[in-house]
Amino acid sequence: MSTISRDEVARVAALARIDLRDDEVDRLAGELDVIVDSIARVREVATPDVPATSHPLPLTNVFREDVPQPALPVADVLAAAPDAQDGRFAVPQILGEE
Amino acid sequence: MTTTTPALVAYDDAVRRYDPVIGIEVHVELGTRTKMFCPAEQSFGAEPNTQTTPVSLGLPGALPVVNGTAVEYAIRIGLALNCQIAESCRFARKNYFYPDVPKNFQTSQYDEPIAFEGWLDVELEDGTVHRVEIERAHMEEDAGKNTHVGGSAGRIHGAEYSLVDYNRAGVPLVEIVTKPITGAGDRAPEVARAYVQALRDIFRVLDVSEARMERGNVRADVNLSLRATPESPLGTRTETKNVNSFRSVERAVRYEISRQAALLDAGETVIQETRHFHEEDGSTSPGRVKSDAEDYRYFPEPDLVPVAPSREWVEEIRATLPELPQARRRRLHDEWGFADAEMRDVVNAGALDLIEATVAAGATPAAARKWWMGELARRAKQDEVELADLAITPAQIGELQRLVDSGRINDKIARQVLDGVLAGEGDPEAVVVARGLEVVSDDGPLLEAIDAALAAQPDIVEKVRGGNQGPVGAIIGSVMKATRGQADAKRVRELVLERIG
Structure with missing residues (x-):
């Protein structure tokens, strides 16, 4: 039984700005279904008295001192940029942007 | 009438027939030395991309660690706004895809803000007090800075593209969200402005941010809706983004009231959307259609453990809060014995600090007020500068008044001494001697x-x-x-x- 519709896949892909072909949408809908089904099985085990757990470690308040450490050199920063200009990442304009 | 360029209803007419409801989201950049989740230094005006780490660039495998000072600042802000501080709260991922957010999510807080349920009394210029209820104040991080480059300029020929600087990505922010502000009526624009101004003053006194509007340290998103009467259900709202000066906040509210009234008059509906504010003419124009919360697919940030401020820590921070601007104004009002109207003029003229410092320099409150609100206000107006920017200090005014009180100069001569001080001839005493202005007492x-x-x-x-x-x-x-x-x-x-x- 499919719980993730093709429409939902297409919508999330649009939000993520990923251009999917029809056959990819079909394949992903199936793969996402497997994930959702697996989570559904976990849900069967988790009774209401088991609190939702976002963090497996019993830790709170892990803080860092407000002390600067060296930054990455600009050359390293831009090494992974598809394109750069004036020390900045050059990226395609987002449609609808002013 | 077309839907693309609706006419505006005159403001007075609009607020006579509709009840405006405001909601304001204020983002303040915290003045910590380092970013929210990594130890990259943050300072204004650094060369592009010189203040980044793998965390602020969202490189694979990079793990964030919370800046403890930023949490303390957020608690300070929450307490100053009469909020409750969460016993425990988590960060959440707000997922969206945009070049200035390199991780493809903003680390924010969703259903568990660090501070909630507060209020702030804001005072309008005529002394009217309006209480603004605060829904929440939460911690998050700023995005990088996108600069759009037109088609003809730059290296990518004929293409429209953007240049991104990630220095600002990860700078700690606190976002403060009001509940719907009702009951302001025709004074809604003033209330909105006074609220943002009051927040700015609080940030400065708390020393959590330089809070310089012109640098974007404080940015406001202004929500506005209209309804037929105060008893009607809330209307559809628009959100005007990034309104970055007090005056603009006031103008944006005014404009949206006039615009939405015109739509409603024509029997059209207000579209829920974000809008851009235009400084040049005070108008707003449509931005993107607003994503609903679901589109951000918020979920708890697995890489950061919960923040659980102990009650001892919260009380310790509360005990070290400085006197807040409104309390200080009330105290000084009492101490100085000014009439209500006099005190308001002093506050509105930005002379409060100056007069306080002048009194500290030995002048009586009345004398200090006389100088700053009289002769000096006149000169500031003439030179089109702020009082505080005049080339004279409260200490010098204190000295000038001492010279008058001791009879060495009279009031009329004191004005000549002011000329000398403002012209850079030195302290009042030096000017009196150099110009030979001493009263003839022999x-x-x-x-x-x-x-x-x-x-x-x-x-x-x-x-x-x-x-x-x-x-x-x-x-x-x-x-x-x-x-x-x-x-x-x-x-x-x-x-x-x-x-x-």
Whole structure:
């Protein structure tokens, strides 16, 4: 039984700005279904008295001192940029942007 | 009438027939030394991309660690806004895809803000107080800075593209969200402005941010909706983004009231959307259609453990909160004994700090007010500068007043001393000496001038001898003139009467 519709896949892909072909949408809908089904099985085990757990470690308040450490050199920063200009990442304009 | 360019309803007419409801989201960049989740330094004006780490660039495998000072600042802000501080709260991922967010999510807080349920009383210029209920204040991080480059310029020929600087990505932010602000009526634009201004003042006093509007340290998103009457359900709202000056906040609210009233009058519906504000003419225009919360697919940030501020820590922070601006204004109002209207003028003129410092320098509150709100206000207006930007300090005004009080100069001469100080000739004392402005207190030269004046006006001398003291002013006047205003008029009068009598 499919719980993730093709429409939902297409919508999330649009939000993520990923251009999917029809056959990819079909394949992903199936793969996402497997994930959702697996989570559904976990849900069967988790009774209401088991609190939702976002963090497996019993830790709170892990803080860092407000002390600067060296930054990455600009050359390293831009090494992974598809394109750069004036020390900045050059990226395609987002449609609808002013 | 078209839907693309609706007419505007005159503001007064709009607020007579509709009840405006405002909601304001204010983002403040915290003045910590480092970013929210990594130890990259953050400072204004650094070269592009020189303040990044793998965390702020969202490189694979990079793990964030919370800046403890930023949490403390967020708690300070929450307490100053009369909020409750969460016993425990988590960060959440707000997923969206945009070049200035390199991780493809903003680390924020969703259903568990660090501070919630507060309020702030804001005071309008005429002293009216409006209570703004605060829904929440939560911690998050700023995005990088996108600069759009047009098609003809730059290296990518013919393409429209953007340049991204990630120095700002990861700078700690606190976002403060109001509940719907109702009951402001036709004063809604003023309330909105006063609220943002009050927040700015609080950030500064708390020392959590430089809070410089022109640098974007404080940014406001202004929500506005109209309804037929205060009893009607809330109307559809628009959100005008990034309104970055107090005046713009006021104008944006005004504009949206006029625009939405026109739509409603025409029987059209207001579209829920984000809008851009235009400084040039104070108008707004449609931005993107707003994603609903679901589109952000918030979920708890697995890489950061919960923040659980102990009650001891919260109370410790509460105990070290400085006196807040409104309390300080009330205290100074009482101490100085100014009339309500006088106090309001002082606040609105931005003279509060100046007068307080002048009083600390030894002047009486009345004298300090007289200088800053009188002669100095006149000069600031004439030079089109803020009072605080005049080339004179409260300490110098204190010294000037001491010179007057001790009788070494009079009020009229004091104005010449001001000229000298403002012209950069040094402190009042130095100006008095250099310009030779000291009051002539030695009776010798005075008597000389008096005798000359008496000899020149024998008819007046006769009248005074005959018991009519009225015309004696004429003699005093000529003596003051002869001494170029540097004589003590009271002493001159005594001596003249003595001489005649």
